[in-house]
Structures are given as structure tokens and as C-alpha cells.
Amino acid sequence: xxxxxxxxxxxxxxxxxxxxxxxxxxxxxxxxxxxxxxxxxxxxxxxxxxxxxxxxxxxxxxxxxxxxxxxxxxxxxxxxxxxxxxxxxxxxxxxxxxxxxxxxxxxxxxxxxxx
Amino acid sequence: xxxxxxxxxxxxxxxxxxxxxxxxxxxxxxxxxxxxxxxxxxxxxxxxxxxxxxxxxxxxxxxxxxxxxxxxxxxxxxxxxxxxxxxxxxxxxxxxxxxxxxxxxxxxxxxxxxxxxxx
Numbered sequence: 001x002x003x004x005x006x007x008x009x010x011x012x013x014x015x016x017x018x019x020x021x022x023x024x025x026x027x028x029x030x031x032x033x034x035x036x037x038x039x040x041x042x043x044x045x046x047x048x049x050x051x052x053x054x055x056x057x058x059x060x061x062x063x064x065x066x067x068x069x070x071x072x073x074x075x076x077x078x079x080x081x082x083x084x085x086x087x088x089x090x091x092x093x094x095x096x097x098x099x100x101x102x103x104x105x106x107x108x109x110x111x112x113x114x115x
Numbered sequence: 116x117x118x119x120x121x122x123x124x125x126x127x128x129x130x131x132x133x134x135x136x137x138x139x140x141x142x143x144x145x146x147x148x149x150x151x152x153x154x155x156x157x158x159x160x161x162x163x164x165x166x167x168x169x170x171x172x173x174x175x176x177x178x179x180x181x182x183x184x185x186x187x188x189x190x191x192x193x194x195x196x197x198x199x200x201x202x203x204x205x206x207x208x209x210x211x212x213x214x215x216x217x218x219x220x221x222x223x224x225x226x227x228x229x230x231x232x233x234x
Contacts, residue, residue, distance in 0.1 A: 035222070043204065045225035091157065102171065103148075103223060107157040 002027045004094050006106035013082050014114050021077045021109045023092030029053075034068065034075045035093040039108070045091070051075065082113045117141065119226035121207050127232045128197055136192045136229045140209030147190050148223060149182055150206040158206065164190060197233045204228040 003026040013019045036048040049059065051068050059066050063080045079086050089108045120139045128134050140147050149161040160174035164184040184190040194201055208223035
């Protein structure tokens with residue numbers, strides 16, 4: 001069975017602080033994909049990143065960075081120098097190839113950046 | 116280009132009535148998904164369409180829920196005899212899965228959702 005756990009339900013930080021959102025996944029498949037989505041107050045889910053299980057190289061995109069560690073089944077997301085516009089609910093998701101294209105979402109982490 | 120669109124954006128209905136929610140995927144995307152997001156919850160998978168293949172209906176919560184995808188494009192999610200627990204945001208997503216990709220997973224792009232309230 002596949003499962004994604006985002007243990008942090010809500011996080012509040014002061015603007016310009018760094019914040020890390022945790023994501024732990026479970027799967028027995030060796031080929032899988034991990035995703036992060038952002039859901040701002042407007043409600044529309046915005047794709048942020050996709051990684052496959054064979055590529056553990058960390059990725060940085062501006063103030064965003066992702067740390068993928070297969071040894072701990074984690075795919076954590078760090079926002080550096082947070083801004084008010086980063087306030088949103090962030091979802092981590094897992095997709096495994098043997099279930100077609102079904103995604104398994106975590107319950108999300110609500111991030112509030114205080115000015 | 117245009118993203119995934121959904122209509123209506125909001126729907127208020129009375130318990131027991133039927134509702135239809137519409138999703139227009141990104142042009143050229145062969146895969147289409149429906150999810151339900153209850154207040155403060157994650158996304159619950161409902162149904163998945165891929166090209167002309169039989170849909171994956173494994174996430175539909177009851178036989179009151181059904182979905183169609185006509186002509187490989189627009190999809191309609193129908194909820195019959197709505198109940199108060201059906202109140203949620205219903206999200207549609209599409210992805211591009213080209214022939215020959217086998218089981219490759221493609222990024223899903225989401226619409227703005229339909230907020231359904233059952234009184």
C-alpha cells in the first residue's frame with residue numbers, strides 16, 4: 001500500500017525565516033514519483049516539483065529546495081527567506097507506476113508567514 | 116495556454132438532489148482525474164480516465180457517484196441523491212500521457228475546483 005505522511009499540520013514563521021516542510025512516504029515499489037503542490041488561499045493547486053525514485057539529487061529553485069532521501073523515505077521541502085506570498089497549504093504526493101497514474105496525497109501542511 | 120477549467124465554481128444544493136460538475140482538461144491531455152477535498156483534509160482520489168481505456172473507478176465512495184468523459188475531453192462528475200457529507204471541493208486534474216509511455220507517471224495539473232455545499 002502507498003501512503004504519504006505530512007506530520008506538520010500547521011506551521012507559522014516570521015517573514016525571512018527559513019522553514020522546512022516534512023514529507024515521509026511509504027511504498028514497496030522501486031519505481032515511483034514524488035511531487036509537491038502548493039494550494040494558496042485562492043484554492044488552485046499549483047505544481048512545484050516532480051522527482052523520480054532513481055534521482056536522489058537535491059534540487060534548488062530560487063528560494064525553494066528539496067531534499068530527497070530514499071534511506072529515510074523522505075522528500076522534504078525547504079523555503080529560504082520566507083515571504084508572505086508563501087502562505088499556503090503545501091501537499092506532498094506519491095505516484096507509483098503499477099497503479100497507473102493514481103496519486104496519493106498527504107494531508108497537507110498549512111504554512112503561515114507572518115509579516 | 117489555457118489550464119484546466121471547472122464549472123460551476125460554487126454549487127449549493129439541497130439534500131437529495133442530483134448535481135453535475137464539469138471539467139475541461141488542458142487541450143491534448145489524455146488523462147483526467149477527479150478528486151475530492153473535504154474541509155481541512157487532503158485530496159481523496161475518485162476516478163481516473165486515460166484515453167479510451169476503461170476508467171479506474173476505485174476511489175468512488177458509493178454508487179451515487181459516477182463520471183463520464185465524452186470524446187476524450189470534457190468530463191462530468193455526477194452525484195445522485197446528494198448527502199450533506201458530499202459537501203467538499205471537487206478538483207479535476209489532467210495530465211499528458213502519450214502512447215508508448217507505458218506506466219510512466221506524468222505531472223497532474225489542477226483546475227480551480229467546484230465547491231459543493233449540500234444543505
